[in-house]
Amino acid sequence: MAQFHILSRDYRDSRFAHLENRVPGTAVPPAVCLKCGEDLAPSPIGEDAVYSIDGSKPGDLLSDGISIAVSTRFAEAYRQSELTGLEIRESPLRLSDSTARFFLAIPKATCAKLDESASGVVVHQVRGCSFCRIISIDKIDRAVIDVNSWSGEDIFCCGNLFSEIIASQRFVDFIARNRFSNFKFVRAEELCFDYRA
Numbered sequence: 151m152a153q154f155h156i157l158s159r160d161y162r163d164s165r166f167a168h169l170e171n172r173v174p175g176t177a178v179p180p181a182v183c184l185k186c187g188e189d190l191a192p193s194p195i196g197e198d199a200v201y202s203i204d205g206s207k208p209g210d211l212l213s214d215g216i217s218i219a220v221s222t223r224f225a226e227a228y229r230q231s232e233l234t235g236l237e238i239r240e241s242p243l244r245l246s247d248s249t250a251r252f253f254l255a256i257p258k259a260t261c262a263k264l265d266e267s268a269s270g271v272v273v274h275q276v277r278g279c280s281f282c283r284i285i286s287i288d289k290i291d292r293a294v295i296d297v298n299s300w301s302g303e304d305i306f307c308c309g310n311l312f313s314e315i316i317a318s319q320r321f322v323d324f325i326a327r328n329r330f331s332n333f334k335f336v337r338a339e340e341l342c343f344d345y346r347a
């Protein structure tokens with residue numbers, strides 16, 4: 151059975167640097183559902199956005215909690231790998247306080263879906279159609295991806311787990327094999343929250 155992981159963007163306890171967005175930049179329209187036209191993911195940030203990084207040492211992943219950026223070493227290794235799903239921008243991230251080279255990386259917005267009943271999902275609001283199932287969630291007990299709805303991307307977003315970044319076991323193994331720093335994953339079956347409390 152395919153194993154999935156959620157890429158954590160909570161780096162409060164990380165010893166590596168985090169990003170801060172200084173100038174918002176022009177949002178790029180996200181991919182939409184081909185059936186209903188609803189946004190499949192939050193809008194990716196534009197090339198003109200400006201960030202700063204705090205004083206600590208940057209790892210191979212930088213995040214402000216929303217966007218992610220990757221090091222040159224990661225970008226080169228990813229491009230040589232057979233992994234799919236990540237768009238790595240060609241031009242470096244604009245950093246106001248550093249000459250370090252990082253690249254914004256945008257996971258593919260897909261129509262893969264959670265098995266909502268196996269995941270124990272309580273729906274807050276439905277925005278999409280039955281094809282994309284774009285929803286907001288009040289509660290989830292675990293993330294169970296319906297593998298029949300997944301096109302095999304190694305890193306991706308999906309409509310009914312809106313704004314989370316999902317990674318395949320292959321992606322997690324690639325991070326470990328290359329010893330890329332500051333990536334933190336939560337096993338999909340361990341993702342849980344309840345906003346109703």
Ligand SMILES: [Zn+2]
Nearest residue numbers: 183186279282
């Ligand atoms: Zn739709």
